[in-house]
Every structure is written in C-alpha cells, then in structure tokens.
Amino acid sequence: MxxxxxxxxxxxxxxxxxxxxxxxxxxxxxxxxxxxxxxxxxxxxxxxxxxxxxxxxxxxxxxxxxxxxxxxxxxxxxxxxxxxxxxxxxxxxxxxxxxxxxxxxxxxxxxxxxxxxxxxxxxxGILGMPGNTAYFGLLEICHPKPGETVVISGAGGAVGNHVGQIAKLKGCKVIGIAGSDEKGSWLTNEMNFDHFINYKTQNVRKTLKEIAPKGVDCYFDNVGGEISSTIVNQMSLFGRISVCGAISAYNDKHPKASALQAAMAIKQLKMEGFIVTRWADKWFEGIDQNLQWIQEGKIKYxxxxxxxxxxxxxxxxxxxxxxxxxxxxxxxxxxxx
Missing domain, CATH: 3.90.180.10 (Medium-chain alcohol dehydrogenases, catalytic domain)
Structure with a gap:
C-alpha cells in the first residue's frame, strides 16, 4: 500500500x-x-x-x-x-x-x-500563479502607460520582480522596494529596474520624492503597512493601485498604518484588490505570454x-x-x- x-x-x-x-x-x-x-x-x-x-x-x-x-x-x-x-x-x-x-x-x-x-x-512561478498574478494584476488593474512611474513593494519576490519587468516592457520608469542592498543590485543590474529603495536602511518617503519628483502613477502593493501608506501619499493625480497582498501584517497581531483616505480623495486614486483566479478563464493567456517573453529574452526569472x-x-x-x-x-x- x-x-x-x-x-x-x-x-x-x-x-x-x-x-x-x-x-x-x-x-x-x-x-x-x-x-x-x-x-x-x-x-x-x-x-x-x-x-x-x-x-x-x-x-x-x-x-x-x-x-x-x-x-x-x-x-x-x-x-x-x-x-x-x-x-x-x-x-x-x-x-x-x-x-x-x-x-x-x-x-x-x-x-x-x-x-x-x-x-x-x-x-x-513565472509560468504559473505568481507569473499570472504579475501579468493580470498589473495590466488589468494599473493599465501602465509609457513614461509613467511604477513602484513595486516586495520587489524581490516571485511576483514583484516580474511586475517590474513587465512595466519596463511597457515603457515605464520602475522603482522596486525590498529589504537588502543585494536584492537591490539584482533588481537594477539583472532585472532592469531603474531604481531601488532599501526600506530597512533608507527613508522611503524622502528617497521616493528624490527619484520620483512628479509622483507615482502606478503602485503594485505586495506588503501593505506603513510603506504602502507612504507610497500612496506620494501618488500622482489619478494614480492606480493594485493590491496583491499585505505580507507586512500577516504576522502582526495589531497591524497599524497611516490613513489613506485623504490622499485617495484629493488625488482621485483608484485602489483595487484582487485574487488572480479572477482571470481563470484567461489563465493560459498569461502563461503563453510570459513564456513568449522568456523565449524572446525580454523577461528573466x-x-x-x-x-x-x-x-x-x-x-x-x-x-x-x-x-x-x-x-x-x-x-x-x-x-x-
């Protein structure tokens, strides 16, 4: 048996x-x-x-x-x-x-x-749930346009680094946030990100203002918490936010973050959460596109x-x-x- x-x-x-x-x-x-x-x-x-x-x-x-x-x-x-x-x-x-x-x-x-x-x-990974999470979560919710600034938290993970690469393919300026300089070097040198912020050693609010002085057009949120509050408060008018996860709060019994409503209203932002199975009817579209990008050398993993x-x-x-x-x-x- x-x-x-x-x-x-x-x-x-x-x-x-x-x-x-x-x-x-x-x-x-x-x-x-x-x-x-x-x-x-x-x-x-x-x-x-x-x-x-x-x-x-x-x-x-x-x-x-x-x-x-x-x-x-x-x-x-x-x-x-x-x-x-x-x-x-x-x-x-x-x-x-x-x-x-x-x-x-x-x-x-x-x-x-x-x-x-x-x-x-x-x-x-890239040819499964995380790849489709990046593909549909960015393109269907944020609708990034050439020249726009896209910020990704949790950028070193399976979803985050792929979101950044897709955003670059769409002609965007890409900023990744993660917790080590080694990951930052990987994101900028290998994954084609324009900028990196180490949230453990840098002031996210100050650094983001320096590298994105005109604000953030699209934010792909993997972490929630105070980092996300900081980014949302530096969004551009009519910015779009795709909420994928809140890993910063998963182990916290009493998670706290600054209020978002003022920025949401004043800047007329669109914020939408999602679960990737929403696009189950197009599941293999995402896999096929990501596979094509890999074969063309446009996406790394x-x-x-x-x-x-x-x-x-x-x-x-x-x-x-x-x-x-x-x-x-x-x-x-x-x-x-």
Missing amino acids: AKAKVFIYEKPFDGFPKEDDLKLVEEDLKPLKNGEFLTEAVFLSVDPYMRGYAPFLKTGTVFLGGQIALIVESKNPNFPAGKYCFGQYGWRSHTISNGIPDPNNILHEYVLPDFKGLSPSLGL RETVTEGFENMFRAFTDMLKGVNYGKAIVRAKSIVK
Whole structure:
C-alpha cells in the first residue's frame, strides 16, 4: 500500500509561524478507483498567501499550497501517467485525485502545457500563479502607460520582480522596494529596474520624492503597512493601485498604518484588490505570454530552491523573512526526463 508524507496544520499560527505549529505524519493511500490518478510531488511552492490564509484553515487538515507533481499511475485519461501536473494538493508527497475541480481550492489542477524545454518548476512561478498574478494584476488593474512611474513593494519576490519587468516592457520608469542592498543590485543590474529603495536602511518617503519628483502613477502593493501608506501619499493625480497582498501584517497581531483616505480623495486614486483566479478563464493567456517573453529574452526569472520535502517549513519561513530571490520552491525529488 502506498504511503504519503503530509504536513498537518497542528496549531494556529500565533505571530510568526513556529515549527511545532505543523506536524509531519504518514498517511496510507487506497488503491486507485476508475477516474482517479496518483501523483508524486516533484516541486512544492511556498508563498506569502499561505500565511495570509492560515487563520481560515481548520487545524488537523493538510497545510495548503500548490505543487508540480508527476502522475505515476492513472485511471483518468485526462491525467495520463508520465505527465506533470499542477495541483493545489497542499504539503504532501503523494496525492490521489479524480481531477474534478474543488471549489475550496484556490486553483484547479491541470496538466502542464509545453514549456519548450524549460523546467516544470516554472509552473509554480513565472509560468504559473505568481507569473499570472504579475501579468493580470498589473495590466488589468494599473493599465501602465509609457513614461509613467511604477513602484513595486516586495520587489524581490516571485511576483514583484516580474511586475517590474513587465512595466519596463511597457515603457515605464520602475522603482522596486525590498529589504537588502543585494536584492537591490539584482533588481537594477539583472532585472532592469531603474531604481531601488532599501526600506530597512533608507527613508522611503524622502528617497521616493528624490527619484520620483512628479509622483507615482502606478503602485503594485505586495506588503501593505506603513510603506504602502507612504507610497500612496506620494501618488500622482489619478494614480492606480493594485493590491496583491499585505505580507507586512500577516504576522502582526495589531497591524497599524497611516490613513489613506485623504490622499485617495484629493488625488482621485483608484485602489483595487484582487485574487488572480479572477482571470481563470484567461489563465493560459498569461502563461503563453510570459513564456513568449522568456523565449524572446525580454523577461528573466530566478528560483530559490530548498532541497527535501522535510524542509518545507524552513523554506516557508525563509520566504516570509525575505531570504528568497524570485520564486521560492522546494524540490522533493529529481525531474524525470
């Protein structure tokens, strides 16, 4: 009988996650029924949204998350053995599924499209949810125009660095905000950002006024908190704000930030939050466009890989601390060619 290793959400997070909040257990898997297939996790994702969604999870359940899995056995013609698929299976090594969409999942499972020789791990990053988050969240909400100034907080993460690169393709001036000079060098030297602000060592308000004296036209918000309040108060007239996340507050029991309403009203700003599954009907449009940009050399990507399924928690907390460059993933097993 096949077994699965599974991380169970044992205790609710109280502030920053602690290792004993999750429990690694083994689970027996039943033989496949008609219409079902068995997958083995190859790459697993760790993302900021996991911390944001954690308060809504029931304890005793599998901790949430997406993975790229190899279909090792199948009685479902839509999910043939030997193919890679994306599935919102959570933190588990093996999964039995029937391929029927689960309304409780953030994203439905699907067989990966042809990545033209690129690693299937990109299905968790630039050719998956984070890539589409950047693509749709910037273009559908902010509508950046040539010559405009775009600011991205959390710019060193999987979504943020991609947003900046797309904004550059659209002819914008791009400013990234992150927490280390090393990330700043990476963003400006490799990812083509125009400017970088280290929020830990620089005065964001003062520096932003110096490098964007005419104000900010588009703000892609990944962090929330006081940084976002500062940026919103330096927006241009009719500026647009795309709210993707609020990672600065996920571990804070009593988050605080300055009021935004005065700036919103005086500058007639548009601020809109989103969840990327809003564009589920155009999901593969985003993947196809991002793949084309990669092939044309217009977009770069980077992955921070942690080896070993048992190290999921360390990869998760490292990501929350901002250790990763680009997409943070865990490699559970070697790729099958």
